Amino acid sequence: MLAAVSLSGCVILPVPTPPIGHGLVSEDALKSIKPGTTTRADVLLALGEPTEREESDRFLAYDWKESHVSIVVAVAAGPYGAAGGAPIWSYRCLALEFDPEGTVTRFARLRRNKAETNCLAAWHEKGDPSDEQ
Amino acid sequence: MAPCRQRDVKTRFRHCADHDRTLAIGHDFLGRKEVRQGAGFGAAEERRVIATARILTASRLQRGRSAVARAVRSAACALLVAACASYAEPVKNADTLQELGFLQPGITARDEIVARLGTPSQNYENGRIVSYDVYRTPEGRLTVTPAAGKGATGEIFRGHRYTLILVFASDGTLDRENLFDKHE
Numbered sequence: 001m002l003a004a005v006s007l008s009g010c011v012i013l014p015v016p017t018p019p020i021g022h023g024l025v026s027e028d029a030l031k032s033i034k035p036g037t038t039t040r041a042d043v044l045l046a047l048g049e050p051t052e053r054e055e056s057d058r059f060l061a062y063d064w065k066e067s068h069v070s071i072v073v074a075v076a077a078g079p080y081g082a083a084g085g086a087p088i089w090s091y092r093c094l095a096l097e098f099d100p101e102g103t104v105t106r107f108a109r110l111r112r113n114k115a116e117t118n119c120l121a122a123w124h125e126k127g128d129p130s131d132e133q
Numbered sequence: 134m135a136p137c138r139q140r141d142v143k144t145r146f147r148h149c150a151d152h153d154r155t156l157a158i159g160h161d162f163l164g165r166k167e168v169r170q171g172a173g174f175g176a177a178e179e180r181r182v183i184a185t186a187r188i189l190t191a192s193r194l195q196r197g198r199s200a201v202a203r204a205v206r207s208a209a210c211a212l213l214v215a216a217c218a219s220y221a222e223p224v225k226n227a228d229t230l231q232e233l234g235f236l237q238p239g240i241t242a243r244d245e246i247v248a249r250l251g252t253p254s255q256n257y258e259n260g261r262i263v264s265y266d267v268y269r270t271p272e273g274r275l276t277v278t279p280a281a282g283k284g285a286t287g288e289i290f291r292g293h294r295y296t297l298i299l300v301f302a303s304d305g306t307l308d309r310e311n312l313f314d315k316h317e
Binding site: 023025029040041044045046049064 | 300
């Protein structure tokens with residue numbers, strides 16, 4: 001018991017992982033969006049149903065969360081060890097604006113706070129369409 | 134402190150003491166050994182005791198480090214296995230798409246689609262673009278009827294869900310379509 005206690009320890013490590021998440025918008029999909037050319041139909045056929053719609057679909061947004069790093073916590077006592085891990089999430093969204101003909105005029109990929117569920121509201125607030133584009 | 138016996142030195146780490154031949158072996162938190170002995174031990178026995186303690190210390194430390202390394206490796210492997218990402222992109226599975234084979238771009242008319250699938254769940258641009266929620270039934274077929282996606286016990290079926298996006302041409306025939314996994 002004394003040996004187990006004296007040899008106990010704890011390790012916390014950030015571990016890079018492949019992307020984790022659902023509904024991620026890929027870099028290729030982002031590159032395919034061309035303001036002045038890409039239409040609302042193109043976007044819907046490429047990305048599916050949006051998570052947010054505003055002003056008769058003048059604005060659309062796609063929300064997702066993704067992780068590229070997980071935290072691993074390992075505990076050992078003597079010859080015994082246990083470990084667990086959890087991903088570190090970052091919240092993202094893609095916001096798009098269309099002209100009356102249904103063509104993309106501008107778009108931006110944004111980083112959101114977890115509590116900030118409304119991507120379009122955040123986009124309107126920031127005002128700069130090229131935050132992460 | 135417990136009475137010190139010879140086998141304590143060989144088999145375990147503990148503080149022990151003997152009135153005549155005081156021997157104490159302990160370890161600090163990092164596992165570094167500390168061996169002290171008092172009167173009663175000869176020089177040869179002293180060396181043997183210290184050597185034994187060193188060997189056991191190294192062995193225990195190695196096992197402890199191995200346990201941490203094993204645990205970290207296991208957790209990292211589990212994370213890698215569990216790690217998966219699904220992208221917002223059309224379904225490419227041929228078997229799934231075959232079930233929607235009645236949708237023929239340039240041929241299938243809007244009326245026919247509405248007759249088969251019912252009212253769309255969402256529409257855009259005054260109905261030029263529509264979407265349907267699609268469910269996979271417990272039997273494995275696709276349906277647009279939520280009730281058909283329920284399990285036998287009446288609970289909501291937690292199987293695969295999709296969104297079908299349809300774009301119509303100005304003449305009312307299907308122009309383009311894509312099926313997406315539903316992300317919730």
